[in-house]
Amino acid sequence: MPPYAAQQTRNILIIGSTGVIGTYITRAIVDARENFERICVLTTEKTLVEKVQDIAALEAWGVEIFTARLESERAVKRAYEGIDTVVSCVGRAGIEKQINLITWAEQAGVRRFFTSEYGTDIEYWPESAQEPPHQLKLKVRAHMKTMKRIEHTYLVTGPYSDLYFGTMKARPELGEFDVKAKKAVLLGDGNGPVSFTAMADVGKFVVAALVNTNASRNATLIVHSFTATPHEILAEYEAQTGTKWEKSYTSVERLREIEKEEYQVYSALATVVTLRRIWTEGGTLYKYYDETILGHIETETLESQVAANIRKQEDGEGNFPSLLRKLSLF
Ligand SMILES: NC(=O)c1ccc[n+]([C@@H]2O[C@H](COP(=O)([O-])OP(=O)(O)OC[C@H]3O[C@@H](n4cnc5c(N)ncnc54)[C@H](OP(=O)(O)O)[C@@H]3O)[C@@H](O)[C@H]2O)c1
Incomplete structure:
Protein backbone atom coordinates (compact mmCIF):
# COMPACT_ATOMS: atom_id res chain seq x y z
CA MET A 1 0.00 0.00 0.00
CA THR A 157 -24.15 18.77 -4.79
CA GLY A 158 -25.88 22.02 -5.77
CA PRO A 159 -29.66 22.26 -5.41
CA TYR A 160 -31.83 19.16 -5.15
CA SER A 161 -33.91 18.76 -8.29
CA ASP A 162 -36.61 17.03 -6.21
CA LEU A 163 -37.26 20.37 -4.46
CA TYR A 164 -36.51 22.88 -7.24
CA PHE A 165 -38.87 21.07 -9.63
CA GLY A 166 -41.74 21.28 -7.13
CA THR A 167 -44.12 23.94 -5.86
CA MET A 168 -43.22 26.83 -3.56
CA LYS A 169 -46.47 27.37 -1.69
CA ALA A 170 -44.93 29.77 0.84
CA ARG A 171 -43.98 32.26 -1.90
CA PRO A 172 -44.49 31.15 -5.52
CA GLU A 173 -42.44 34.12 -6.75
CA LEU A 174 -39.37 32.19 -5.58
CA GLY A 175 -39.84 29.83 -8.50
CA GLU A 176 -42.06 26.80 -8.92
CA PHE A 177 -43.50 24.21 -11.28
CA ASP A 178 -47.15 23.59 -10.42
CA VAL A 179 -48.33 20.45 -12.23
CA LYS A 180 -52.01 20.75 -11.27
CA ALA A 181 -52.33 24.43 -12.29
CA LYS A 182 -49.95 23.98 -15.28
CA LYS A 183 -48.16 27.13 -14.20
CA ALA A 184 -44.47 27.86 -13.79
CA VAL A 185 -42.60 30.73 -12.22
CA LEU A 186 -39.13 30.78 -13.78
CA LEU A 187 -36.13 32.41 -12.18
CA GLY A 188 -33.98 34.99 -13.96
CA ASP A 189 -34.54 35.09 -17.72
CA GLY A 190 -35.11 31.34 -17.73
CA ASN A 191 -31.90 30.66 -19.66
CA GLY A 192 -29.38 30.26 -16.84
CA PRO A 193 -28.06 26.72 -16.45
CA VAL A 194 -28.14 25.18 -12.98
CA SER A 195 -26.53 21.88 -12.01
CA PHE A 196 -28.85 19.74 -9.91
CA THR A 197 -28.47 16.60 -7.88
CA ALA A 198 -31.43 14.34 -7.18
CA MET A 199 -31.69 13.44 -3.50
CA ALA A 200 -31.34 9.72 -4.20
CA ASP A 201 -28.11 10.49 -6.09
CA VAL A 202 -26.71 12.38 -3.08
CA GLY A 203 -26.83 9.02 -1.26
CA LYS A 204 -25.08 7.26 -4.16
CA PHE A 205 -22.32 9.88 -4.26
CA VAL A 206 -21.77 9.59 -0.50
CA VAL A 207 -21.41 5.82 -0.82
CA ALA A 208 -18.97 6.23 -3.73
CA ALA A 209 -16.93 8.66 -1.61
CA LEU A 210 -16.98 6.24 1.34
CA VAL A 211 -15.78 3.38 -0.83
CA ASN A 212 -13.17 5.41 -2.77
CA THR A 213 -11.31 6.52 0.34
CA ASN A 214 -8.26 7.78 -1.56
CA ALA A 215 -10.19 9.91 -4.02
CA SER A 216 -12.31 11.47 -1.29
CA ARG A 217 -9.52 12.02 1.25
CA ASN A 218 -9.33 15.70 2.27
CA ALA A 219 -11.32 16.53 -0.85
CA THR A 220 -14.17 18.78 -1.89
CA LEU A 221 -16.12 16.65 -4.34
CA ILE A 222 -18.33 18.69 -6.63
CA VAL A 223 -20.94 16.43 -8.14
CA HIS A 224 -24.28 16.67 -9.89
CA SER A 225 -26.90 14.53 -11.60
CA PHE A 226 -27.57 16.82 -14.59
CA THR A 227 -27.62 20.46 -15.70
CA ALA A 228 -30.70 22.29 -17.00
CA THR A 229 -32.11 25.80 -17.45
CA PRO A 230 -35.57 26.79 -16.14
CA HIS A 231 -36.77 26.93 -19.77
CA GLU A 232 -35.53 23.36 -20.36
CA ILE A 233 -37.28 22.14 -17.21
CA LEU A 234 -40.52 23.81 -18.31
CA ALA A 235 -40.22 22.36 -21.83
CA GLU A 236 -39.86 18.89 -20.29
CA TYR A 237 -42.94 19.45 -18.11
CA GLU A 238 -44.89 20.59 -21.18
CA ALA A 239 -43.73 17.55 -23.18
CA GLN A 240 -44.62 15.10 -20.42
CA THR A 241 -48.01 16.69 -19.61
CA GLY A 242 -48.79 17.20 -23.30
CA THR A 243 -49.87 20.81 -22.91
CA LYS A 244 -48.56 24.40 -22.84
CA TRP A 245 -48.12 25.91 -19.40
CA GLU A 246 -48.66 29.49 -18.25
CA LYS A 247 -45.33 31.03 -17.30
CA SER A 248 -44.02 34.11 -15.50
CA TYR A 249 -40.56 35.22 -14.42
CA THR A 250 -38.88 36.49 -11.27
CA SER A 251 -35.78 38.49 -12.14
CA VAL A 252 -32.58 38.42 -10.09
CA GLU A 253 -33.29 42.05 -9.09
CA ARG A 254 -36.71 41.05 -7.76
CA LEU A 255 -35.14 38.09 -5.90
CA ARG A 256 -32.76 40.56 -4.25
CA GLU A 257 -35.73 42.71 -3.12
CA ILE A 258 -37.53 39.69 -1.68
CA GLU A 259 -34.31 38.62 0.02
CA LYS A 260 -34.11 42.00 1.82
CA GLU A 261 -37.74 41.75 2.92
CA GLU A 262 -37.30 38.25 4.28
CA TYR A 263 -34.11 39.09 6.22
CA GLN A 264 -35.78 42.20 7.70
CA VAL A 265 -38.45 40.03 9.33
CA TYR A 266 -35.99 37.23 10.26
CA SER A 267 -37.97 34.86 8.09
CA ALA A 268 -36.84 31.25 7.68
CA LEU A 269 -37.44 31.78 3.96
CA ALA A 270 -34.53 34.24 3.76
CA THR A 271 -31.99 31.43 3.36
CA VAL A 272 -34.07 29.87 0.58
CA VAL A 273 -34.24 33.19 -1.31
CA THR A 274 -30.50 33.76 -1.04
CA LEU A 275 -29.72 30.28 -2.32
CA ARG A 276 -32.17 30.60 -5.21
CA ARG A 277 -30.68 34.00 -6.09
CA ILE A 278 -27.18 32.46 -6.05
CA TRP A 279 -28.26 29.58 -8.31
CA THR A 280 -29.97 32.04 -10.68
CA GLU A 281 -26.87 34.24 -10.84
CA GLY A 282 -24.88 31.22 -11.98
CA GLY A 283 -23.25 30.62 -8.60
CA THR A 284 -23.62 26.92 -8.74
CA LEU A 285 -21.67 24.24 -10.47
CA TYR A 286 -22.23 23.53 -14.14
CA LYS A 287 -18.75 22.14 -14.18
CA TYR A 288 -18.80 18.72 -15.69
CA TYR A 289 -18.37 16.08 -13.09
CA ASP A 290 -15.14 14.16 -13.53
CA GLU A 291 -16.13 10.51 -13.43
CA THR A 292 -12.54 9.41 -12.96
CA ILE A 293 -12.74 10.62 -9.36
CA LEU A 294 -15.50 8.43 -7.97
CA GLY A 295 -16.19 6.11 -10.89
CA HIS A 296 -19.29 6.02 -13.07
CA ILE A 297 -22.52 6.57 -11.18
CA GLU A 298 -25.90 6.07 -12.82
CA THR A 299 -27.80 9.26 -11.98
CA GLU A 300 -31.29 10.65 -12.37
CA THR A 301 -31.98 12.79 -15.43
CA LEU A 302 -34.04 15.87 -16.27
CA GLU A 303 -36.66 13.52 -17.75
CA SER A 304 -36.81 11.17 -14.75
CA GLN A 305 -36.96 14.01 -12.23
CA VAL A 306 -39.80 15.75 -14.09
CA ALA A 307 -41.67 12.42 -14.29
CA ALA A 308 -41.14 11.82 -10.55
CA ASN A 309 -42.39 15.30 -9.70
CA ILE A 310 -45.49 14.91 -11.85
CA ARG A 311 -46.31 11.66 -10.01
CA LYS A 312 -45.59 13.25 -6.64
CA GLN A 313 -47.74 16.31 -7.26
CA GLU A 314 -50.60 14.33 -8.80
CA ASP A 315 -50.58 11.89 -5.86
CA GLY A 316 -50.40 14.81 -3.41
CA GLU A 317 -47.41 13.10 -1.84
CA GLY A 318 -45.34 14.99 0.73
CA ASN A 319 -41.84 15.95 -0.28
CA PHE A 320 -39.96 13.71 2.09
CA PRO A 321 -40.84 10.02 2.27
CA SER A 322 -39.98 8.48 5.59
CA LEU A 323 -37.37 5.76 5.78
CA LEU A 324 -40.07 3.23 6.49
CA ARG A 325 -42.14 4.28 3.56
CA LYS A 326 -39.12 3.93 1.31
CA LEU A 327 -38.42 0.55 2.84
CA SER A 328 -41.84 -0.65 1.76
CA LEU A 329 -40.92 0.16 -1.84
CA PHE A 330 -38.23 -2.51 -1.83
N1 LIG B 1 -28.99 21.21 -1.90
C1 LIG B 1 -30.17 21.50 -1.42
O1 LIG B 1 -31.10 21.86 -2.17
C2 LIG B 1 -30.40 21.32 0.05
C3 LIG B 1 -31.70 21.33 0.55
C4 LIG B 1 -31.88 21.08 1.90
C5 LIG B 1 -30.77 20.86 2.73
N2 LIG B 1 -29.52 20.90 2.23
C6 LIG B 1 -28.34 20.67 3.11
O2 LIG B 1 -28.39 19.35 3.58
C7 LIG B 1 -27.91 19.29 4.93
C8 LIG B 1 -28.95 18.61 5.80
O3 LIG B 1 -30.14 19.37 5.78
P1 LIG B 1 -31.58 18.71 5.99
O4 LIG B 1 -32.58 19.69 5.46
O5 LIG B 1 -31.55 17.33 5.47
O6 LIG B 1 -31.66 18.69 7.58
P2 LIG B 1 -32.91 18.46 8.52
O7 LIG B 1 -33.86 17.52 7.89
O8 LIG B 1 -33.43 19.77 8.99
O9 LIG B 1 -32.20 17.81 9.80
C9 LIG B 1 -31.37 16.71 9.68
C10 LIG B 1 -31.12 16.05 10.99
O10 LIG B 1 -30.20 16.77 11.79
C11 LIG B 1 -30.22 16.21 13.10
N3 LIG B 1 -30.07 17.15 14.19
C12 LIG B 1 -29.79 16.81 15.45
N4 LIG B 1 -29.68 17.87 16.22
C13 LIG B 1 -29.92 18.93 15.45
C14 LIG B 1 -29.97 20.30 15.71
N5 LIG B 1 -29.74 20.82 16.88
N6 LIG B 1 -30.28 21.08 14.69
C15 LIG B 1 -30.53 20.59 13.47
N7 LIG B 1 -30.51 19.29 13.17
C16 LIG B 1 -30.19 18.46 14.16
C17 LIG B 1 -31.56 15.48 13.22
O11 LIG B 1 -31.14 14.14 13.24
P3 LIG B 1 -32.02 12.87 13.61
O12 LIG B 1 -32.52 12.41 12.30
O13 LIG B 1 -31.11 11.94 14.25
O14 LIG B 1 -33.09 13.37 14.52
C18 LIG B 1 -32.29 15.87 11.94
O15 LIG B 1 -33.15 14.90 11.47
C19 LIG B 1 -27.58 20.71 5.34
O16 LIG B 1 -26.21 20.94 5.24
C20 LIG B 1 -28.35 21.56 4.35
O17 LIG B 1 -27.75 22.81 4.11
C21 LIG B 1 -29.32 21.11 0.91
Missing part, protein backbone atom coordinates in the same frame (compact mmCIF):
# COMPACT_ATOMS: atom_id res chain seq x y z
CA PRO A 2 1.54 3.41 -0.91
CA PRO A 3 2.20 5.61 2.16
CA TYR A 4 -0.56 8.08 1.21
CA ALA A 5 -3.22 5.41 0.69
CA ALA A 6 -6.23 6.01 2.91
CA GLN A 7 -7.57 3.07 4.86
CA GLN A 8 -10.88 1.54 3.93
CA THR A 9 -14.11 2.69 5.49
CA ARG A 10 -15.39 -0.07 7.77
CA ASN A 11 -17.39 1.40 10.65
CA ILE A 12 -19.67 4.34 9.95
CA LEU A 13 -21.63 6.60 12.27
CA ILE A 14 -24.34 8.74 10.64
CA ILE A 15 -25.55 11.87 12.45
CA GLY A 16 -28.86 13.24 11.17
CA SER A 17 -30.06 9.96 9.69
CA THR A 18 -33.79 10.71 9.68
CA GLY A 19 -33.53 14.21 8.24
CA VAL A 20 -34.42 15.31 4.71
CA ILE A 21 -31.15 14.31 3.05
CA GLY A 22 -29.99 12.04 5.88
CA THR A 23 -32.81 9.67 4.96
CA TYR A 24 -31.45 9.23 1.45
CA ILE A 25 -27.83 9.01 2.58
CA THR A 26 -28.67 6.40 5.24
CA ARG A 27 -30.73 4.36 2.79
CA ALA A 28 -27.86 4.34 0.26
CA ILE A 29 -25.30 3.32 2.91
CA VAL A 30 -27.56 0.49 4.09
CA ASP A 31 -28.04 -0.64 0.49
CA ALA A 32 -24.24 -0.83 0.15
CA ARG A 33 -23.78 -2.59 3.50
CA GLU A 34 -21.61 -5.37 2.04
CA ASN A 35 -18.81 -2.79 1.84
CA PHE A 36 -18.89 -2.01 5.56
CA GLU A 37 -18.78 -3.76 8.93
CA ARG A 38 -20.87 -1.58 11.22
CA ILE A 39 -23.45 1.03 10.28
CA CYS A 40 -24.51 3.14 13.26
CA VAL A 41 -26.62 6.23 13.74
CA LEU A 42 -26.45 8.85 16.43
CA THR A 43 -29.81 10.41 17.15
CA THR A 44 -31.70 12.13 19.93
CA GLU A 45 -34.22 10.80 22.46
CA LYS A 46 -36.72 13.13 20.81
CA THR A 47 -36.32 11.42 17.43
CA LEU A 48 -36.64 7.99 19.08
CA VAL A 49 -40.05 9.06 20.34
CA GLU A 50 -41.24 11.10 17.37
CA LYS A 51 -39.98 8.87 14.54
CA VAL A 52 -40.69 5.44 16.00
CA GLN A 53 -41.28 3.86 12.58
CA ASP A 54 -38.06 5.20 11.09
CA ILE A 55 -36.07 3.94 14.06
CA ALA A 56 -37.77 0.53 13.80
CA ALA A 57 -36.82 0.40 10.10
CA LEU A 58 -33.21 1.22 10.93
CA GLU A 59 -33.12 -1.52 13.57
CA ALA A 60 -34.66 -3.99 11.14
CA TRP A 61 -31.79 -3.23 8.74
CA GLY A 62 -29.26 -4.06 11.46
CA VAL A 63 -28.24 -0.45 12.06
CA GLU A 64 -26.93 0.24 15.59
CA ILE A 65 -28.69 3.15 17.28
CA PHE A 66 -26.96 5.50 19.73
CA THR A 67 -28.65 8.42 21.44
CA ALA A 68 -27.03 11.62 22.62
CA ARG A 69 -27.56 15.32 22.70
CA LEU A 70 -25.04 16.73 20.23
CA GLU A 71 -23.73 18.90 23.09
CA SER A 72 -22.88 15.91 25.29
CA GLU A 73 -19.17 15.12 24.86
CA ARG A 74 -19.35 11.93 26.92
CA ALA A 75 -22.34 10.45 25.08
CA VAL A 76 -21.05 11.47 21.64
CA LYS A 77 -17.63 9.96 22.35
CA ARG A 78 -19.33 6.73 23.47
CA ALA A 79 -20.98 6.55 20.05
CA TYR A 80 -17.61 7.26 18.36
CA GLU A 81 -15.98 4.16 19.90
CA GLY A 82 -14.68 1.90 17.14
CA ILE A 83 -15.93 4.29 14.43
CA ASP A 84 -13.55 5.23 11.58
CA THR A 85 -15.90 7.49 9.58
CA VAL A 86 -18.58 9.95 10.65
CA VAL A 87 -21.13 11.07 8.07
CA SER A 88 -22.87 14.18 9.33
CA CYS A 89 -26.13 15.26 7.70
CA VAL A 90 -27.32 17.59 10.43
CA GLY A 91 -29.76 20.32 9.49
CA ARG A 92 -28.92 24.01 9.35
CA ALA A 93 -29.62 24.50 13.07
CA GLY A 94 -26.98 21.87 13.83
CA ILE A 95 -24.19 23.04 11.48
CA GLU A 96 -22.20 24.93 14.12
CA LYS A 97 -22.48 22.02 16.57
CA GLN A 98 -20.19 20.11 14.21
CA ILE A 99 -17.25 22.15 15.49
CA ASN A 100 -17.27 20.22 18.76
CA LEU A 101 -18.30 17.02 17.01
CA ILE A 102 -15.16 17.24 14.82
CA THR A 103 -12.85 18.00 17.77
CA TRP A 104 -14.27 15.07 19.75
CA ALA A 105 -14.04 12.82 16.70
CA GLU A 106 -10.33 13.55 16.35
CA GLN A 107 -9.81 12.93 20.07
CA ALA A 108 -11.72 9.64 19.83
CA GLY A 109 -9.57 8.42 16.94
CA VAL A 110 -12.16 8.80 14.15
CA ARG A 111 -10.26 8.92 10.85
CA ARG A 112 -12.64 10.73 8.50
CA PHE A 113 -15.46 13.27 8.93
CA PHE A 114 -17.98 14.08 6.19
CA THR A 115 -19.43 17.43 7.29
CA SER A 116 -23.01 18.37 6.46
CA GLU A 117 -22.60 20.07 3.07
CA TYR A 118 -24.71 18.48 0.29
CA GLY A 119 -25.63 21.83 -1.23
CA THR A 120 -24.39 25.02 -2.85
CA ASP A 121 -20.65 25.46 -3.35
CA ILE A 122 -19.73 27.77 -0.46
CA GLU A 123 -16.38 28.68 -2.03
CA TYR A 124 -17.56 29.06 -5.62
CA TRP A 125 -16.31 32.61 -6.20
CA PRO A 126 -15.10 35.51 -3.99
CA GLU A 127 -18.68 36.71 -3.26
CA SER A 128 -19.44 33.32 -1.68
CA ALA A 129 -17.52 34.37 1.44
CA GLN A 130 -20.17 37.03 2.21
CA GLU A 131 -23.34 35.01 1.64
CA PRO A 132 -25.27 34.65 4.94
CA PRO A 133 -26.29 30.99 4.47
CA HIS A 134 -22.65 29.98 3.95
CA GLN A 135 -21.23 31.49 7.13
CA LEU A 136 -21.58 28.53 9.50
CA LYS A 137 -20.45 25.98 6.92
CA LEU A 138 -17.39 28.16 6.22
CA LYS A 139 -16.72 28.31 9.95
CA VAL A 140 -16.84 24.50 10.13
CA ARG A 141 -14.38 24.22 7.22
CA ALA A 142 -12.07 26.74 8.93
CA HIS A 143 -12.20 24.66 12.10
CA MET A 144 -11.42 21.52 10.14
CA LYS A 145 -8.19 23.20 8.92
CA THR A 146 -7.03 23.46 12.56
CA MET A 147 -7.32 19.70 13.10
CA LYS A 148 -4.13 17.64 13.05
CA ARG A 149 -5.12 14.12 12.09
CA ILE A 150 -8.73 13.83 11.09
CA GLU A 151 -9.46 13.76 7.34
CA HIS A 152 -12.45 15.42 5.74
CA THR A 153 -14.73 14.99 2.75
CA TYR A 154 -17.02 17.80 1.57
CA LEU A 155 -19.67 16.62 -0.87
CA VAL A 156 -21.02 19.60 -2.83
